[in-house]
Structure formats: structure tokens, C-alpha cells
Amino acid sequence: MHAVSFEHVSKIYPPRRGGFKSLFSKPEGTGFQALDDVTLTIEQGEFFGLLGPNGAGKTTLISVLAGLAKASAGRASVCGHDVVTDYKQSRRSLGVVPQELVFDPFFTVRETLRIQSGYFGLPKNDDWIDEILANLGLTEKADSNMRTLSGGMKRRVLVAQALVHRPPVIVLDEPTAGVDVDLRRSLWEFISRLNKAGHTILLTTHYLEEAESLCGRIAMLKRGRIVSLSTTAALLEQFGGRSLEEAFVEIMKDDSQNEEALS
Numbered sequence: 001m002h003a004v005s006f007e008h009v010s011k012i013y014p015p016r017r018g019g020f021k022s023l024f025s026k027p028e029g030t031g032f033q034a035l036d037d038v039t040l041t042i043e044q045g046e047f048f049g050l051l052g053p054n055g056a057g058k059t060t061l062i063s064v065l066a067g068l069a070k071a072s073a074g075r076a077s078v079c080g081h082d083v084v085t086d087y088k089q090s091r092r093s094l095g096v097v098p099q100e101l102v103f104d105p106f107f108t109v110r111e112t113l114r115i116q117s118g119y120f121g122l123p124k125n126d127d128w129i130d131e132i133l134a135n136l137g138l139t140e141k142a143d144s145n146m147r148t149l150s151g152g153m154k155r156r157v158l159v160a161q162a163l164v165h166r167p168p169v170i171v172l173d174e175p176t177a178g179v180d181v182d183l184r185r186s187l188w189e190f191i192s193r194l195n196k197a198g199h200t201i202l203l204t205t206h207y208l209e210e211a212e213s214l215c216g217r218i219a220m221l222k223r224g225r226i227v228s229l230s231t232t233a234a235l236l237e238q239f240g241g242r243s244l245e246e247a248f249v250e251i252m253k254d255d256s257q258n259e260e261a262l263s
């Protein structure tokens with residue numbers, strides 16, 4: 001069973017309505033194609049990187065997996081559970097660290113994590129919550145109100161929230177944007193430990209050196225299409241042992257050839 005599977009997934013966002021007048025008329029245009037026939041499987045225990053320039057479709061693909069966006073065509077599953085027909089089980093199998101800092105300012109860190117545990121039907125989860133807090137350097141902030149935390153601390157809480165139900169698959173959407181060196185280190189140590197313990201990791205990042213050192217396999221998206229899919233080692237070898245950043249720049253320049261090779 002694959003940890004994650006996308007089969008011919010496409011996503012077309014509906015055309016935007018513009019302004020007050022459009023309330024009384026039909027939206028114009030055909031919409032925006034954010035994903036175009038994406039097929040990809042990730043095996044259990046992999047540390048997988050999903051790379052691509054701004055607007056390539058990474059967050060959209062993750063949103064389809066998390067059931068937050070509906071694919072216009074194709075299907076996706078987590079640990080064999082279809083994200084539409086078996087939503088509850090697929091959502092239970094997945095922990096998502098979103099890109100945007102969304103939180104309730106009225107709760108403390110511990111309350112936030114207890115509430116999240118409650119969503120998954122885990123009322124007595126304090127031992128695991130304590131472990132997560134310690135591993136993310138949040139123990140001292142456990143009783144602080146969310147609104148008093150710095151941006152980096154809030155991001156740590158987002159990571160903690162994604163882990164409360166011990167999901168086998170963890171998705172991290174640019175988790176290190178705007179965080180200091182300390183958190184990067186402790187975060188990657190913790191995530192690597194979870195990966196070694198068998199959790200599957202799907203990471204999107206613009207920090208290519210992080211992807212190079214952490215990910216065993218990498219997919220690159222451009223304008224909603226996969227233009228490269230390979231092990232990190234093979235990718236680096238293909239580009240003569242240069243850095244992943246250089247390989248990325250070359251592939252993004254020259255994706256027409258790669259698209260042909262993949263089709």
C-alpha cells in the first residue's frame with residue numbers, strides 16, 4: 001500500500017467573480033488550471049520533497065490530499081484511503097503543517113493542542129503532547145497565550161498541532177519559512193527521528209539545501225505539471241554532481257524536454 005497516491009489529478013480553479021456587478025452575472029472565462037494530470041506515488045517511510053517555483057501548484061496538491069480542495073479530475077489517497085470517499089480515515093492518516101499561520105488567539109499552546117486532540121477523539125493525550133512540546137522547544141510556552149508568541153513560536157505550534165494524532169503521513173508545507181536556525185535544527189532532528197521511526201514525510205520548501213540533505217526522492221512541479229521525478233542521488237548525478245539548486249534552475253529552464261521524457 002502506498003503512503004500517498006495521486007492518480008491523474010487535475011485542478012481547475014473556477015473563474016473569479018469581479019466586484020459587485022458580477023453578483024448578478026455568470027463568472028467569465030474557463031478558470032485557472034493549477035494542476036495538470038499529476039500522477040505520483042510515495043511509499044511508506046519515504047522522505048519525499050515536492051519542489052517548484054511560486055505558483056507551481058504545490059499547495060494545491062497538498063490541499064487535494066488534505067481534502068481542502070476538490071480535484072477537478074483524478075483521485076488521491078492516503079495509506080489506501082481515498083480522500084473523497086474515505087475522507088475520515090484519510091484525514092486521520094495525515095498531519096498537515098500549513099504554510100499560513102492560522103490559530104485561535106484566545107487559547108494557550110497546551111489548550112490548542114488539547115482541542116486538536118479532541119478533534120481526533122483523543123481526550124487523554126497529554127503524555128504525547130508533552131513529548132511534542134519538549135521536542136519543539138515549546139515546554140516553557142505551554143501555558144502562554146497563542147497571541148503572545150512570536151512568529152517562529154507560532155510556527156512551532158502549527159507543527160505540534162499536525163502531530164497530536166500521531167499520523168503515519170506528515171506533510172510540511174514550507175515549515176521553515178521565517179524561522180531561526182535553532183528551530184530549523186530542532187525541527188529537522190525531530191522530523192528525521194519520526195521518519196526513522198517509520199513516518200512518511202512529504203516536504204515542500206524553497207530551501208533547496210534542506211531538500212538536498214533530507215529528501216530521498218524529489219518531484220519538481222512547474223505550472224501544475226511534474227517536470228522531474230527522481231531520487232535525489234540520481235538527480236545530482238544527472239547534473240554532474242552539482243548542487244540541487246543548480247539542477248533545479250536547469251530543469252525549470254528546460255522543462256519541455258523533461259515533460260516529453262516523462263510522458
Ligand SMILES: Nc1ncnc2c1ncn2[C@@H]1O[C@H](COP(=O)(O)OP(=O)(O)OP(=O)(O)O)[C@@H](O)[C@H]1O
Nearest residue numbers: 013014032034052053054055056057058059060061
Ligand atoms: N483559491 C484559488 N483560486 C484561484 N486560483 C488559485 C487559488 N489558489 C491558488 N490559485 C492559483 O493556483 C496556482 C498554484 O498555486 P499554489 O498555491 O498551489 O502554488 P505553490 O506552488 O504552492 O506556490 P508557492 O510556492 O508560492 O506557495 C497559482 O497560480 C495560484 O494563484
